[in-house]
Amino acid sequence: MPGIGTRRRTAVGAARCRRAAEAPVRWIWLAAWPVAAVFVLSNAATPLYVVWQRQMGFGRGTLTVVFACYIAGLLGSLLVSGVVSDRVGRKPVLLPALGLALVACLVFATAGGVTALIAARLCTGIAVGAVVSAGMAAVTDVAGPGRRPLAALLASCAMVLGAGTGPLLAGVLSETLPAPTVTVFAVEAVLLVTAVVVVLRMPVPRPAADEGGAGAGAWVRVPGVPRRAGRQLALGVAVFAPGITATSFVLSLGPSLLAGLLGTSSRIVSGALAFVMFLCATGVQFAVRRRGLRTVLVAGASATALGMLVLITAVHAGSVAALVAAALLAGAGQGMGQLGGLSLLNSAVPANRLAEANAALNVGGYLPAALLPVSAGYLSDVVGLTTGTTAFGAVLAALAVGGGALVLLLSRRTSTATP
Template sequence: MTAVQLGAPAGPSAARRRAVWLAAWPLTAVFMLSNVPTPLFVLWQHRIGFATGTLTVVFATYIGGLLLALPVAGVLSDRYGRRTVLFPAVLAGLVACLLYATAGGVAALLVARLLTGLAVGAAVPAGMAAVADVAGPERRRLASLAGSVAIGSGLAAGPLLAGCAAQLLPAPTVTAFAVEAALLLSALLVVRGLPQVRHEGGAGPWLRLPSVPRPNRRDLLASLAAYMPGMTGTSFLLAFGPSMLANLLGTSNRIVAGGSAFVMFGASTGVQFAVSRWRTHRLLATAAVATAAGMVAVVLAVRAGSIALLLAAAVLAGAGQGMSQLGGFSLLNARVPTGRLAESNAALSAWGYLFAGILPVAAGYLSDARGIAFSATVLGLTVAGTAAIGMLFVLRLGRAE
């Protein structure tokens, strides 16, 4: 394969901007994989036969893989180069595609989700840092926008692709993951052209909990105050959305299921362009408000059996996730030294995904015991309350600065 060369070009500004956006393509391809299974989970559930609690465990195994990768990927990327981490990340995604396409039992789905999590957990810190490397120090804000939008675009496109395949085409799991595998192969071409930036000054063991430099701890806390509930809100809707549509709202149409996820992450992507010039603390506080409103809308949707309210919840949750993601990465990108940037990105992602993995699994088992309406209400109100507390914390830190 021929590499696409993406070192920061010395040419006109437009060429440099294109290079930054192209460098973000591997993030889009990998994050598509994370959400392609979303409309297919109900199909697998009916074909293989497992309870809602098992479904949320399969869904959250992705979080487990991600949390295994993040403590290693950020440090390795800073010390040994972005390509060193991104190549195996994309290859893990390709193996996951094969497992998804041929899955005949829960075990195959669990391994595929684990590999997906490993791919995403490696791609987030290394990919975001690689985009920053291509952008250069004078375009840090553009790098944050390009990387965050690339993630949101992948999250949006994946479920729409799978939903259309499941509703309109034969062998939907094979078709959807064959397309995704082709996209991952194209991402390998981009990875080959990325600059192999290394930072030799890093200290400490290469296997450790990802962290930020001491002066940046308040920045990480401010980011997490909005990012943790934002990620949990979208994770909740991804895990429960198809079941809510099927069990509460009376539709099993896979395009509707995939379309609702597309709407959610489409809102996540679109809102980032609209607010890209906002101050980071304003971004984070507004994100927390949107997340809280989205979770209240979820509670109202399941109580009223309303598709319109569920779509409104998806838009609000997506906007909250998008703004918290952009605000968090922008804050770290602007203030963390380059030699610790990938590790800092890993720290933000690790804590955000940990919160996003625990609550939906607990809600899945609660759903088996008490019903989906009850569990959705409990989780929705919990996340809304957490987001409200996060908003107050961010505002307090913003005033202190």
């Protein structure tokens, strides 16, 4: 029989859940703002790479390495941020992450060489890693147990909408205002300061670390999920990983593809391409939110596979329209994979393990998103952008098809509640 102390802790945890459930709906939306603000930073540099390439003289291989350093920082952050957040709370993780994002803005704005760009991308990646684990879990905590589907939708949409707004905002500001690499990150710093204010006032409870195993094990570890949620994690990663790898490729090498197809290095055009890709990722999540999770995940895998086939067609036919279509399909694939993965975890993982579970999903997604675009970038330097893109598209299409097949196989034994 549980002791008095255990019953008291359980009662306190239940009271915290009730308080979170009573939070006004506007706070669920506001809780998603720090996620969006940090993801604006995550891709704000995309249209500016052509400026830095011209100033610093580096090739596509180096460009994809700079891009991948962000993912290296993110993966390193995920090894600790989810566990720490589940044990000590969301705010003690989110506030330092936002501070590091502000440091990244300063380094980007004053960058004089590739080393500075790498440092800024690492800082950005660490901040994003904390946000995709602790920040997304905070949205769920504020929503409460009865509004978890809404929390998954808003957290996922905040991520992709922020990721798309960053390149567009940077493209427009850098083309229309002086000192492009300074102005962009000064504006982003203001957005991050508002996110700090939101986190300070956010009505999020501290998780009860004595339930569900959150207090056990090492502080730094490969993130995981409770044993009963392993299948849900596998289903999410199977679709989310190819989807986010596709959008990562468009972000890193999309400007080079546009320059080859259009003969333009317009930062507004490259930023707009990324924006419409992530706008599609946002819109598709609202469109499919009432569908069963198996339907959402299979549709996401199909969109990614089709997007890669269209990408191959675009580079061989020299078609800008096909490139835009490929970007839209890639965005749809990531959006549905991300929503499906987060919804599965929200339905199967207790609140005090949710940040670690979110970290596990993103580790599975970002590993191929780091490795494959870098490989494609260096291959493109050797054999040309067309051949490198073709090889990348074929490999990723095969992975997406495999992910969809895995969903069909495993979901027969897994609950697929509507998100």
